[in-house]
Amino acid sequence: MPRVARPTAARIARSTSQSRATSPARSLLCSFPILMPSLASLFLLLLARDTTGYWQQQVSYRITASLDEPTGALSGRERISYVNRSSATLRDFYVHQYLNAFRPGSRWAAADSAEGRDRFQHLGDPDYAFERITAATLGGREVRPDYPYAPDSTIAHWTLARPLVPGDSLLVEVEWQARLSTLPRRQGRRGRRFDFAQWYPKVVVYDKYGWEDHPLYPGGEFYGEFATYDVTLDLPDDQVIGATGVPVEGDPGWEKAKVDPAQQIDYQRLWYRSPLPAPGCAALRVGAGRKCVRFRAERVHHFAFSLNPQYRYEQGRFGDAVVRVLYLPEDRATWGNGIAVRNTVTALAWLDSLYGTYQWPQLTNVHRIEGGGTEFPMMIMDGSAGIGLIVHETGHQYTMGQLANNEWREGWLDEGFTSFQTGWFFESHGGPPAYDGLEPEVLWLDLERWSEPVSFPGERYRDFTTYNAMVYSKAQLFYEELRYVVGDETMRRILRAYFARWRLKHVDEDALREVAEDVSGRDLKWLFAQWLHATPLFDYRLKRVERHHLADGRWRMVVTIERRGDGRLPVEIGDGDTIYARATGEPAEERVEFVAAARPGRLVLDPRGRTHDYNLLNNREPRVLVGRGAWSFRLDDPTRETARRDRLVRAWLPVAWSNSFGGFTVGLRERTNYLGRYDRGLLVAALATGPGATNRFDFYGRWGNPIGHPEPRTETSMSAWSAEGRAGAKLSMDRSLRQHLDFGADPHVGFDALWMATTELGYLDRGLWDDAGSVEAGPWWSITTRHGATVLRARLGARGGVVYSNPGKGIVSPTRYDFEGFGRFTGEASVRTPLWGRTTLGLRLFAGGYTGASEPVRQRRIPVAGADPYETFTDPLLRSRGALFLRPDFYYHAPGNANLRAFRRDLGGRWAVSVNGELTRSLGRRDHGFLREASLMGFADAGVVDTLAVPATKPGRGSTFLYESGLGLVTSHQLGDLDWTLRFEVPLVVAPFQFAADSVSGKGRFAFRWQVSLSPSF
C-alpha cells in the first residue's frame, strides 16, 4: 500500500531553488519513454542460482463461495491441499482469518485504541467485518479450531491428530461465513460495491523460521504461501468482477461493462493449460438472477476480487500481460480514455526494465472504495489513477507479489523497496531525485531520535507513525544509499539478479544482501547492518587539504577527513563540478591522496549530498578570513524561515523602534538557522538616536541548538545583552519528554539561569523597574494534553537566587550593594473545551509567590495584570519607557501571571492567586487567507493579591480582592509561516476601579475602557 502519513519534519530544500518540488506530481506532464531491458541476460543466467536449500510448502485452494448482497455475508467452502515440503514434522496447522481484525476485540482494534484512532473498536452490527469457521475437517476428521491469540481471532489453530511428516500431504476442508466492514481498510463494502481481500481462511506460512502465525496489526501487512487458486463464485448476474487470476468459466461482466464496443476482450481462458480438476460451475446450481464465475490463478500467494455492477472496463497489454482497468462511471476524465490503462502499462514497462518479465497472465487495476491503494497478486485496488500511486502499487507486483517477503516481519522489503523504485521512476522520467526530498525528513527523525531500526517487525515500532516513517521513508533511503555505494549500473544489475534468482519465492534480508554482494563483488554486511538494524548518525569533517603543484603541471592533493558520527559511508571529494576521489569513510581519521590534471577548486566533502551527513557546514575546505564560510546570506522575510541542507542561512533585516529616552532607534537584525532547527541565532545591533540618550549602542545576541552537538528533542540557548539600560545573560534548556510524535501528552522540563542588571535608569519605566539586579536560576515543568477538542495545559516554575539593589550610600564606602536571597514560584493550569455549537469555555487558575526578607524589587514582583518585565524584555515595543506599547495612553495587555487583564501593568506584590474565565463564540473559521477566525468573547477574572500590589480596600486587611469582566473580539491571523492572535477587549467592570489600566479619566467601576493584545489571553 502507499504511505498514508508522513511525519512532520522540517522541509528543507537542498539547493538554492527553495520551491523545487519533490512531489511526483510534477512529472505527471512528462512523457514516459519505455526503457529497453539492459543486455544482461547471459550474466543473469549465471546468477540465477544459489537458492540452494530453499523450499516452500505446496498449497492449493479450491474455493466455492456465494455472496448474499443484502446482508453482505459470503458463505464459503474451501478445500486446501497441503504438502509438507519442509524437513520438519508438523504437529499443528494454522489459518489466518484476517477479516476478524476489522472488528471490536482484535489486536488491531487494541492498537488503534492505544494510539487514539477510532476505527473498528466501536463498530456495531452490521458494520464490522467477521470471518467465522462453521465447520472444519482435517485429514478427514472434524475438528474445531482454537484461537491462541484470543480475544483476537485473526489466527485459528488446530493440533493435528496425525503429525505431518516431511513429504506427506494433508487435506483441510473448511466452511465459513465472512463479511467485509463498511469502514474500509484494505477491504470493505458499500452498497453493491465489495472489495474482497483476505476474505477466506488462508494458510499460515510455514518457512525456515517455523509457523508464521501472527495476528494482524495496523503496522505490518500480510504473508502467504504460493498456491494454486481455483475459485468459483456465485454472484448476482449483473455484477462486474475484477480478480486475481483469469476467468476460466462464466461471465465476469466485462462485455457489458466495456467502454469501447469494438474492444475484443482477451479473457485468457486457456492461459493455464493444466486441466481443471474440480467440477466448477457445473456443480453449482445458481438461483434466478445469479451467475457462476470461476477464476484460476497459479503461483500466487493471495486471491482478491472486487465487485461493482457499475464498473466500466478498459483493457491494455504489456508483453504477454493483459491489463484490465475497472472504474466508476464518474471516473471517465480521471481513469477513462485509457488513462489508467496507460499508467498501468507504463508502470509494468518500467518494472520490466528494472527486474525482468512479469510472471503472471494479467494485472487488474480497480477503483476501490477506500482511498490510497493496496496490492494483491495480479491485482491492485486503488483510490485514484495517478501515475505515482499506480507505479507504487504495480511495483508491489514485484516487491511483494513475485518477490514475496514476509510483510509484517520485513516491511522494508516491500514498502521501502517499492517507494525506492517509484522514486527512481520519477527521477528517470525527468523528475528531481527522490533522495533530495526524502533525506532531510529522515535526517530530522534520526537526529531527534524518533528513528527505530528499519528491520523491526511492524507492531514492534513505538507507534504507527514511526512504523510508516521507517518502513517507507527510511527504508527507501537505505535503498538510495545502496545505490550510492554500488552505483546506478550495479544497482540495476542487482535488481535483475534478485528477481532472476528469487521470483515466485519467499525473500528476506539475506536473499537480497547475498545477491547484492554477489553482483557488486563487495561485502555489504556493514551497510545492511547500519541501515536496517541500527540508527546511526553520520558526520564527516574536512580537516585539512594539502596542495602540491607537481613538476608536470598536475596537482597532488592530500585530504584529511575526520569521521565524527558512528555511521559509515564512502565519502566523495570534489569541487563542485568534479568528483576526484572517494574516501572509504571507515577510519576516525582518513588521508586520501589524488592527482588532478588542473588545480582543483575549493574542495568539499560529499558535494552531491549523498552520505546523510547531518552537518554539511564542516565539509568545506577552510579559507583565510572566511573559514569554511558555509553561509547563505539573504534579506530576511519575517513571515518565513528559509532553511538549506548545505548552508547556514543568515537572514538580515533592518529594524527600528523608539522609546522616550533613546528616541528613534535603528538597527540590524540577523537570524540564522541550519536545517530550520540548529545553529539558531538572533543578533540585534541597534543605535539610539535620541538627543539625550546615553549608552546609545545596543546589542542582543542569542545562540541555540549547535549542530556540532545536536541534542534530540531539546532546545538549548545562550544569550547576552547590553541594551537600553540593562545588561545580562541567560542560559536556557527545554527538553520535550513526549513519547509519540503525533498523539499523547507533550510534557517538557527545562532550566533557566539568568542575570539581569540595570545600567541606565533613563530607559526604565520606573513603575516596572527598580534600580536593582538579580542572579537567579531554577527548573520548570509544563504539559499539554489533548482529549478530542479539549486542550489542557499546566506549568510550574521555581527560581532562586540573589537580588541586589544598587548603589546606595554605604557607611564606609560611597556605594554599597544590598544582597538578599529570594525565591519565586509560579504555577498555572488551564483548560479550553468546546461546550455547545461553536462555543468554547476557557478556564485558568494561577498562583504565584515571592519569598525574601525584604520587599521585592519591582521587576521581580508577582504581577497582577500580565507578563513580568523580564518576560517582555526581549520585545523592544515593551522594553523601555515610552516604547510603542508602553505609552501611558495606550492599553496593551501582555498576558501572564495573575492575568487580571484590565489592571495597571505596574501592580505587583509578594503573591497572587487568580482565576480567569472566558466564553468564546466563533463567528467563522477558514483555513486560508490573512484572517483565519473571528470570535466574540466574554471574560471574567478575579483574584486575591497582597496589599503591596494593591492597598487593602478596608484598613487592616492582609489581602485585596480584585475582579473584572467584559467583552472582546478575538481574531486569528496568518501571514506566511507566522500566525498570531489579535485581541480587542472592553473591560466594562473593574473593581477596585482606581487601579484599572485606564483610570486616568477617573472612570468608575462600570465604564468604557479598551485594550489590545497580540497574544491569546492564556
Ligand SMILES: [Zn+2]
Ligand atoms: Zn506500498
